[in-house]
Amino acid sequence: MEELRDGLSTTLNDTDYILIELPFDALPPYYETVLDELMDNGYRPIIAHPERCRPIAEDPAILHPLVQKGIVTQVTAGSITGDFGPELQRTGLKMIEENLIHVVASDAHHAESRPFRMPAALDIIRSEFGEVQAEAMQENARKIFNDEKITSMVAAKEGH
Template identity: 90%
Template sequence: MIDIHNHLLINTDDGPTSKTEARDLLRQAEGQGITDVMITPHHHAGFHYTPKGKVFSKIETLHGIIEAEGLSVNVHHGQEIRINEHIMEELRDGLSTTLNDTDYILIELPFDALPPYYEAVLDELIDNGYTPIIAHPERCRPIAKDPAILHTLVQKGVITQVTAGSITGDFGPELQKTGLKMIEDNLIHVVASDAHHAENRPFRMPAALDVVRSEFGEVQAEAMQENAWKIFNDEKITSMVAAKEGH
């Protein structure tokens, strides 16, 4: 199982604050059958500024923990980039990075209001050969209110990622309802953990996939896992599963 969105770097953003907390997260990932984790610290989000070089230096500590603990999980670099007008520039300058040097780039939209330039930035990324992945669109209120916004982006070729905790109901019934409706409407490609802490914000990947399996069938759950593999292996995502079984 592949996780494409989480916050495991120590003392970097709002993730773990110690080696012990990071170790617990890595153990949890392994215990849930996750083999590869794309580390995605916040970049350009509030006070969180985590350029590519910092990601590479901080990830070495995680490699050390994995080796010392004899864990079978692997970690890879990435960022969760809050949408801004300088993403292409920072990619060229080596300040921003894609997920493990693939063509996929994880983009976060603001929760309360979409900036007027958001669609132009996504278009620019696509035009330059990148595939934007919108992180947790179920948490973006303008999109939750008007799913046609997300439909337009998906039609352009944008990929979407729902958070495991939203699907399991950990973040409340409204986010769960919104996330499940987005899956039913064929607007979600992949589920990811957005893990921050082993107890407060855990991985929850198998539990979320169980909900997807229960609500939409095995084919949908397998498609989401396959899409995560495709992202990890820099392969094009070409299909989605549209409706509940029996509909």
């Protein structure tokens, strides 16, 4: 909180949304306290790639109370396309199916080693869950950019 107040840390596009990256191997015992403190101070935390955090991947139900209190979650496009392996792909898709993911994000770091995979990820989401789900995730991303509140998720697997 001090870093945010002092301008050492920043929000996304100068909005109330702040990207939170949890460790991949373990959940710190204080993570919920930090998320609550951010929310109590008017910020809207977005948990980046929860499918890549082993404890959450093993038990996605960990996200239910967080999502219910208004914390946003974003899956990495490369997870949905299988770039990080079939297990992360299954986990990411399962989280979408269970209404635990609000947006898909590129997480692009490099043109070749971590490329922009958004079109392919959205095609997979469209194929698995339908156009409404893909559009809802894109609309949520627009809402974040414009500092608007995300109000809902869709999740209904079409044709399965």
